[in-house]
């Protein structure tokens with residue numbers, strides 16, 4: 001429910017959720033509760049998909065990474081996220097992905113909240129994988145192979161535990177230190193953790209495979225022979241032109257589901273196949289307009305790149321958690337006479 005927050009149009013002060021506040025909110029709610037809550041909220045917004053403005057995100061590419069803006073609106077609220085993706089950053093002690101964002105009121109155009117979104121992106125990405133897995137994985141799936149054990153990894157594992165009943169996680173990363181970090185962070189959380197020596201070993205016996213690796217190239221993290229009948233794959237690390245994780249042969253076998261097809265054609269695994277390759281958008285499955293998994297033997301693929309509606313949902317969820325007394329930003333010049341901006345400046349001399 002909406003809290004009794006000061007209205008920006010009245011006070012011109014806008015709540016700001018810092019990284020510290022974001023972490024306090026997650027601990028107050030409980031991480032797995034927050035992931036479940038976000039999964040439900042993303043599902044609810046995906047079910048009303050047609051009301052949203054949709055556009056592929058606006059990307060500025062360089063040799064080593066990308067900076068993107070992700071806007072959308074449901075006619076009542078508007079949101080955008082600024083996010084980067086720089087796979088080489090960790091070598092310099094920086095993160096691959098950082099983000100912040102703004103939620104606004106369409107009626108006035110005034111912002112309702114500014115927020116850190118690095119943590120929030122990890123939550124919403126994990127919640128989106130959980131929603132796809134809940135919708136597409138075979139019945140009784142409980143073993144996850146998690147390939148790429150960096151910043152997103154623990155969130156992915158815990159969302160699939162909380163929402164989909166995953167009880168065993170088989171980890172692999174080309175950097176053993178990342179796997180050790182992930183295993184340590186997931187210890188004592190009710191999961192059986194198995195550290196594996198190769199992606200192939202991690203996939204043995206897995207019902208769900210999530211790839212969240214970072215490398216700015218057409219990588220082959222998963223080969224076709226690693227994918228058994230009935231497996232569900234969440235491929236979330238391939239999210240830029242020239243940055244993919246799966247062998248094309250997997251696409252030829254799988255039924256593929258995406259967030260927003262025009263964006264995924266540019267950024268997802270399906271950039272490796274032609275325009276005639278058929279995909280379904282997840283919201284169509286949720287609303288009964290498209291078929292999901294056909295049978296227990298089918299391989300399903302969620303080609304997740306991250307779409308603006310997930311960030312819109314996450315920002316609205318976060319706005320509901322902001323309490324009176326939150327930090328406020330003075331970012332809207334608000335003269336007493338709205339047409340006397342100049343007078344406001346002169347009075348401040």
Ligand code: NAD
Pocket residue numbers: 085087090096097121125147148149150151152153172173174175178199212213214215219220221236237238239304305306307
């Ligand atoms: P990160 O850099 O923290 O971790 C990536 C890990 O992948 C590293 O530990 C690295 O050693 C490992 N890795 C690289 N190549 C590998 C390979 N071939 N096999 C196994 N491991 C390999 O990055 P992160 O923040 O965890 O993000 C992971 C990926 O997810 C990035 O590519 C990022 O762009 C993407 N991402 C996608 C979404 C989405 O919505 N789809 C959201 C956030 C991040």
